[in-house]
Amino acid sequence: MDGSQTSIRHSASGPKPRNLWRRDLDDLLRLAAPVVGARLGIMTMGLSDSIVVGRFSARELGYHALGWAPTAIVVTMLVGLLTGAQVMTARAIGEGRPEVAGAVLRRAIVYAFWVGLAATGVLFVLGPIGLAHAGLQPDLARGASRVLLVFTLSLVPYAVSCAAAFWLEGLGRPQPGMWMMWGANVVNLAVDLVLVPGRFGLHPMGALGGAWATCFARTFLALGLLIFIAGMKDARRLGVFDRAPRDRPAEIEQRRVGYGAGASNVFEVTAFNSLNLFAGWMGGFAVAAWSVTINVAAIVFMVPLGLGTATAVLVGRAYGARDPEGVRRAGVLSFAASAAFGVLIALVTLPFVHTIAGFYTVEPTTVALAAGAMALGCLFYWPDALQVVAAQALRARGDVLLPSITHLTSYIVVMMPVAWWLAIKLHMGVNGLMWAVVLASYLAAAFLLARFWMLGRRDRLAA
Numbered sequence: 001m002d003g004s005q006t007s008i009r010h011s012a013s014g015p016k017p018r019n020l021w022r023r024d025l026d027d028l029l030r031l032a033a034p035v036v037g038a039r040l041g042i043m044t045m046g047l048s049d050s051i052v053v054g055r056f057s058a059r060e061l062g063y064h065a066l067g068w069a070p071t072a073i074v075v076t077m078l079v080g081l082l083t084g085a086q087v088m089t090a091r092a093i094g095e096g097r098p099e100v101a102g103a104v105l106r107r108a109i110v111y112a113f114w115v116g117l118a119a120t121g122v123l124f125v126l127g128p129i130g131l132a133h134a135g136l137q138p139d140l141a142r143g144a145s146r147v148l149l150v151f152t153l154s155l156v157p158y159a160v161s162c163a164a165a166f167w168l169e170g171l172g173r174p175q176p177g178m179w180m181m182w183g184a185n186v187v188n189l190a191v192d193l194v195l196v197p198g199r200f201g202l203h204p205m206g207a208l209g210g211a212w213a214t215c216f217a218r219t220f221l222a223l224g225l226l227i228f229i230a231g232m233k234d235a236r237r238l239g240v241f242d243r244a245p246r247d248r249p250a251e252i253e254q255r256r257v258g259y260g261a262g263a264s265n266v267f268e269v270t271a272f273n274s275l276n277l278f279a280g281w282m283g284g285f286a287v288a289a290w291s292v293t294i295n296v297a298a299i300v301f302m303v304p305l306g307l308g309t310a311t312a313v314l315v316g317r318a319y320g321a322r323d324p325e326g327v328r329r330a331g332v333l334s335f336a337a338s339a340a341f342g343v344l345i346a347l348v349t350l351p352f353v354h355t356i357a358g359f360y361t362v363e364p365t366t367v368a369l370a371a372g373a374m375a376l377g378c379l380f381y382w383p384d385a386l387q388v389v390a391a392q393a394l395r396a397r398g399d400v401l402l403p404s405i406t407h408l409t410s411y412i413v414v415m416m417p418v419a420w421w422l423a424i425k426l427h428m429g430v431n432g433l434m435w436a437v438v439l440a441s442y443l444a445a446a447f448l449l450a451r452f453w454m455l456g457r458r459d460r461l462a463a
Contacts, residue, residue, distance in 0.1 A: 024326075025333050027172075028310045032337075034174040036306030038165065041181035043299065045188050045217060049210040052192040060196075060206035062140060067147025067211065070127050074119045075158065076269045080262030082112055082162045083312075084254035087396050089170025090313045094320025101171065102239025103247065105229070107254060108163035116159030123152045143207065150211035157215075157222040164225035169309055170316070171238075180224045188217035253398075260400035264391060264407040271411035271440075275433050278423050282430070289369030289430050292360045297377055297384075300345055304385035307338050308392035315396035324459035331393045331452055338389040342382025350378045369430050376434040383438075383445040390448035399455060406447045415440035 046068075054061040085108035092100040128145035165177035194200060195209030205212070229240060272294070279290035311334035318326030349356070357370040387410075391403040415436045422432030 020326075021329060021333065024314060024329055025337075027314060028307070028330070028333055028337060031169070031172060031174055031310035031313055032303075032306040034178040034306075035169060035309040036302050038174065038178040038181045039302045039305050040299075041178065041185055043302070045185050045214065048185065048189045048192060049214060052189070052196050053207050053210040056196050056204070057206055060143075063143035063147050064207035064210050066131065066140065066144035067151055067207065070123060070130065070148060071151045071155065073266070073269055073273075074123060074155065076265045077262045078112075078115060078119065078155070078159045079162055080260075080265035081115055081255075081258040082108060082159065082166055083261040083395065084108070084257035085163050086166035086170040086309065087257045087312055087316045088250065088254045089167050090172075090316030090396065091320030093171065094317035094323075096321070098234075098237060099239040099242075100250075101167070102235075102242050103250070104170070104254065105163070105167045105240060106243075107251060108167060109160055109226075111255070111258075112159035112163040113156060116156035119159075120152045120155045123155070124149060127152065147207045147211045150208060150215060154211075154215040154218040157219040161218060161222040161225055164222065164229060168225070168229070170313060172313060174309070176228050177225065180221055180228070183224060184217040184221040187220045188213045191216050256400055257395050260395055260404045263404040267404070267407045267411050271415050274416050275419055275437075278419055278433060279430065281424060285363075285365045285369060286430050288363070288366045289357075289373060290433060292357055292366070292370040293373040293377060293430065293434065295360070296349075296356060296374060297381075300349075300381060301384065301388075303341055303345075304338050304388045307334060307341070307385070308389045310334070311389050312392040312396040315393045319397045324456065327397055327459070328456045331390075331456070334389050334393060335386060335449065338385035339382050342385040346378035346381045349381075350375060373430045373434045376431055376438065380434075380438040380441040383441040387441060387444040387448055390445065390452055393452055394448060394455075397455065399451065402451050403448060406444050406451075410440040410444040410447070414443060 049064065050061065053064045085104055088104045089101050092098065092104060127148045128141075131141045131145050131148065161180075165174075165180075168174060168177050191213035192210055195202065195205045195212055196207075198204030198209075229235065232238070232240070235241065276287075276290065276294075279286045311330060314330035314334070315327050318324075318330055353371040353374040354367060356374065357367045360366075360370070387406075391407070394400075394403050418439060419433050419436035422428045422435055423430070424432075426432060428435070
């Protein structure tokens with residue numbers, strides 16, 4: 001039995017309540033693990049580029065980092081905009097209409113192509129202009145602009161790969177996306193090792209080689225996923241090869257879910273980038289310490305991100321099946337699992353913050369600052385996990401606006417000014433930045449959990 005079928009058992013003659021809870025927990029963990037692996041693969045690809053380019057030349061690493069930065073914001077937005085493919089596919093399976101899933105995929109791919117192409121055009125034209133007026137040294141701006149232009153060429157294949165991977169996740173089959181992502185990592189590293197230093201008689205390309213490696217890897221990922229989908233045994237049953245009928249309500253809902261997730265992602269990226277700027281105002285040691293702290297937090301965040309994807313699939317299926325008890329059960333299990341992970345990782349991390357910081361740098365001041373911030377970070381792991389999972393659960397059940405408003409309020413309206421006030425005005429430094437993150441995470445988690453509880457209570461009363 002495939003992943004798209006394991007959770008569609010809601011009849012009165014089905015499993016007993018205790019078995020339903022156990023089944024949904026098994027499904028949650030089974031879906032989350034490959035998604036975590038795929039998301040870690042995304043981070044590994046960027047890390048590989050940085051290591052290979054950095055070992056070749058520190059100057060080229062600067063070009064690479066600056067050229068990557070504008071595309072990182074766009075990539076984050078693209079990921080959010082295409083989340084609708086995941087949610088709508090899960091709903092179609094929950095409704096018992098698997099043949100509709102193909103229409104979701106075709107809409108997602110077309111949408112991904114045009115959104116990716118528009119992003120490519122905007123960055124291709126405005127990116128170099130922005131870098132030229134960012135106060136950088138002329139040589140740094142020119143080098144970063146060349147790298148940026150190559151990175152933009154990978155946005156369309158990356159958007160298409162996201163659409164395909166999210167569709168598979170919505171079906172409950174995240175494993176192919178994970179394996180393809182790690183295959184893309186192999187391609188990326190191989191091209192890095194050839195183009196960056198210029199092997200086999202090629203001219204050394206430095207940061208440009210790293211950007212081309214990312215472009216080739218993302219193209220490989222998109223083509224690999226599309227070929228896999230076309231070759232699935234039940235591709236025809238799922239309507240993959242059928243022309244997608246015009247269904248304006250479904251089209252609007254698919255885009256609406258993506259708009260909400262995309263807005264939330266942009267709010268968070270903008271807010272955290274502002275904290276990087278605040279750290280820069282405090283000096284080199286603060287920037288380094290904050291970079292270490294956020295990098296560790298980003299690695300930890302991959303697990304809640306995977307749980308959030310699995311939650312969206314389970315909640316979407318139950319919502320599509322008109323099963324409010326299933327929605328509630330999926331939410332409770334997901335929230336409990338994410339909170340437990342957050343507490344566990346905090347307990348494991350806290351005794352070793354100095355050791356972890358030492359992996360990144362041997363400079364004593366930076367290690368001390370980073371260790372202190374990471375210790376405070378242990379306070380935000382579990383609410384941060386809860387807020388991302390709760391946001392996904394709400395979007396999967398059709399509540400798109402509230403998560404976006406919550407993230408705008410928590411991270412832009414609250415976190416940014418509080419971080420400036422604590423870190424700069426009160427001279428609390430990196431710890432002040434982290435206290436602001438902690439506050440915003442608790443605020444977001446409280447709002448989103450309360451909203452999920454209110455909607456669930458309304459559904460039970462209506463039933």
